[in-house]
Amino acid sequence: MKTKYFKQFLALVGLALMAVIFAGCSSTSKTSAKSVTHITYWHVNAQTQGGATVDELVKEFNKTHKNIKVTAKYNPNMYQGLMQNLQSAQASGKVPDVTQVGWAYDNYFASNFKYMTPTDAAKKFDGNDKFITDHFTTKTLSFAKDANKKLVGLPYSLSTPVLFVNNDLLKQYNVDVKSLDTWEGVQKAAKSINKQSGKYGLYIQEPGDTWAQQAIMLSNGADIQKNGKAAFASSNGEGAYKLYQEMVTDKTALHTPWAQGMDSFVKGDVAMAFTTIAQASHIKKGASFNASAIIAPHFEGRKTTVPVGGSMLAITAQDPTQQKAAWEFEKFMFKASSSVTWSKGTGYLPPTKDALDSKEFKDYVGENPMLVPAVNTLDKAIPWTSFPKNGLQAEQAMIDARDKILSGSDISSTLKSAQEKINAQQ
Amino acid sequence: MHSNKKILPFLYLLPTGLLLTIFMIIPIIYTFYLSFFDWNLIAPTKDFVGMRNYVEVFTDPVNQKVLINTFFYIILLLILNFVIPYIISLIVKFFIKKMQGAYKIVFFIPSLFSLVVGAMIFSWILNPVSGPVAFLFRESGFVLPNWTNSGALAIVVLCLITNWKVFGYNFILLLTGLGSIPKNIIDATTIDRIPKWRMIWNIILPMNKSIAIYVLILTIVQGLQYVFTPTNVITTGGPYYGSSNVLYHTYLNAFVLYKTGNASALAITTFLIFLVLLYLEIKFVEGRSKYE
Numbered sequence: 140m141k142t143k144y145f146k147q148f149l150a151l152v153g154l155a156l157m158a159v160i161f162a163g164c165s166s167t168s169k170t171s172a173k174s175v176t177h178i179t180y181w182h183v184n185a186q187t188q189g190g191a192t193v194d195e196l197v198k199e200f201n202k203t204h205k206n207i208k209v210t211a212k213y214n215p216n217m218y219q220g221l222m223q224n225l226q227s228a229q230a231s232g233k234v235p236d237v238t239q240v241g242w243a244y245d246n247y248f249a250s251n252f253k254y255m256t257p258t259d260a261a262k263k264f265d266g267n268d269k270f271i272t273d274h275f276t277t278k279t280l281s282f283a284k285d286a287n288k289k290l291v292g293l294p295y296s297l298s299t300p301v302l303f304v305n306n307d308l309l310k311q312y313n314v315d316v317k318s319l320d321t322w323e324g325v326q327k328a329a330k331s332i333n334k335q336s337g338k339y340g341l342y343i344q345e346p347g348d349t350w351a352q353q354a355i356m357l358s359n360g361a362d363i364q365k366n367g368k369a370a371f372a373s374s375n376g377e378g379a380y381k382l383y384q385e386m387v388t389d390k391t392a393l394h395t396p397w398a399q400g401m402d403s404f405v406k407g408d409v410a411m412a413f414t415t416i417a418q419a420s421h422i423k424k425g426a427s428f429n430a431s432a433i434i435a436p437h438f439e440g441r442k443t444t445v446p447v448g449g450s451m452l453a454i455t456a457q458d459p460t461q462q463k464a465a466w467e468f469e470k471f472m473f474k475a476s477s478s479v480t481w482s483k484g485t486g487y488l489p490p491t492k493d494a495l496d497s498k499e500f501k502d503y504v505g506e507n508p509m510l511v512p513a514v515n516t517l518d519k520a521i522p523w524t525s526f527p528k529n530g531l532q533a534e535q536a537m538i539d540a541r542d543k544i545l546s547g548s549d550i551s552s553t554l555k556s557a558q559e560k561i562n563a564q565q
Numbered sequence: 566m567h568s569n570k571k572i573l574p575f576l577y578l579l580p581t582g583l584l585l586t587i588f589m590i591i592p593i594i595y596t597f598y599l600s601f602f603d604w605n606l607i608a609p610t611k612d613f614v615g616m617r618n619y620v621e622v623f624t625d626p627v628n629q630k631v632l633i634n635t636f637f638y639i640i641l642l643l644i645l646n647f648v649i650p651y652i653i654s655l656i657v658k659f660f661i662k663k664m665q666g667a668y669k670i671v672f673f674i675p676s677l678f679s680l681v682v683g684a685m686i687f688s689w690i691l692n693p694v695s696g697p698v699a700f701l702f703r704e705s706g707f708v709l710p711n712w713t714n715s716g717a718l719a720i721v722v723l724c725l726i727t728n729w730k731v732f733g734y735n736f737i738l739l740l741t742g743l744g745s746i747p748k749n750i751i752d753a754t755t756i757d758r759i760p761k762w763r764m765i766w767n768i769i770l771p772m773n774k775s776i777a778i779y780v781l782i783l784t785i786v787q788g789l790q791y792v793f794t795p796t797n798v799i800t801t802g803g804p805y806y807g808s809s810n811v812l813y814h815t816y817l818n819a820f821v822l823y824k825t826g827n828a829s830a831l832a833i834t835t836f837l838i839f840l841v842l843l844y845l846e847i848k849f850v851e852g853r854s855k856y857e
Contacts, residue, residue: 219820219821223820226606226607229607230607247823251605251607251608252607339694347801347821393694394711394713394714395692395693395694395711395713395714396713396799396800396801396803398688398799399688399692399693399694399695399713402689402692402695403692403694403695406695408694408695409694531821531822531823532822532824535821535822539627539805539806542803542804542805543805545714545804546714546804546805
């Protein structure tokens, strides 16, 4: 035991020393940097999820911009982990200069952190906001606005949910892909497959958010929020969950955590999976069957509407010279070629008009046909619901409602109580 | 010289004391302070709410569910990580003559693996639809229940994963304890033809008490911390908090929902419950040992 404590003590002393050394480094680098501005970029991309692409882009930027040096820092545990680190950074006064912010954290970020809006940055450093209007559609920009309609950052990674299908199973059990345009059709197909094979028909992703479930409700004409208040406990919202609950109850749909559900789809035990396009490469690599993707289904007589997924880039730099450097860096990251490189490395869709129209991206989509429905869904995408106040708790209330309903709770009362809980906090 | 001798012990303790103060005592006091506020970890203002967070710990149905789950976790962990390793170590020590070393190694190997890796592997092995276990069940005509949809089953599975990790370590500790019991006493019982179960019950268990208490406390205190990893990796507390426990729920409140006040109140409550448990445990066991 003694040696254990001694080792722990040594480790702590080592850590403390390192902290002192690094603190020293960064303070000297800032003061000595007269000609070179140092900025840091915080991202969530692990080496297997586009981290190498981040490094590649940063390296290229540093090579072409001699007066700015960008250091990329990876934050584990996705946007949630990044937010946690940002909090401690803010507390210690050493914030990053450019930060990836997940859509679900839109309002939380805007109301709790100091940042420079892209509009301000463009006007201050370019003299006009032409860069923003030239590269982004009004629709894409709407994704990055907070509850007060203020542009918080620039959309960077975009994703949409799609329906992945196992064509071998569909063919074997005589399901026409065209019938999967509607959720009613999906239910029928799932029933038929389940009856003939005993396999599950459908899996809908169940991570720590209700992104996919919101897409289903939206595609039944329901609103998730109206004027900053939750509004999903409508007859349309209930209708969407009714179909979902029926499918889980009669075992035509699989109800299980995300990783296991995707695993079952890839192994061929589930015929269809409703999940993010970001899963495309995982499915392409893992599946031994003929897999393809189709556009997210809608309910009969309704239109497909989905919330957009992904993140934006926000300028968190406080010092004007660093803000200027951060803006330069962002402009580089939104160049068509950088955006396409980014898209290839991560599976996200590029956010800018010119990147989507570029030959390079079109060639890439040609080689990866699963991306086609995702690109086509972008016109049907709306901002991910972010409530003005206590947004993270609102999301949790919707997760709780989902889990309760899938365990068999009454849909109407469950949705109502979740809605009331959210609205009581607004 | 005299004053030197008085100061020196404190000087030796200073590094540990300092670390303990910085990393344990101050955070606990700060958590206690935070438990009276409504705060999101970052806003400049903290709203004082008095005892509201504590009232919610016991009145909120989700918190109640989580507290009950915690109780089940502790019972299950005690059986899996304390009682069973103890029985096995007794068997290995007194009923098996050969291969003791091999057992030690085999049981200890999982302790070397990261629990995150273990959790991911088990999540795959036990996948209720596509995992190898589900396949074996299907082949032999059974259906593996979808344990991810049942809180009780999820708790059992998470405890088993923790057990895979902790078992070997506890086993080695207990076995070492048994090995340090003087051999002449055991030989004496053989000569006197005392049955083995009596020898174990009346001689071995009381003599091995200090190690056993250590492992018991370790099981209670560390068990839930170990369960945290597979919970986070596999179920994230679901279905509907069915596999959550106070530690995971505190984390969820603090670092996912940023409800710092609720999380702090929950943490302080947990701290107090554990303190009482340990106090009772030590008092009960030590009180009894005086009569023996």
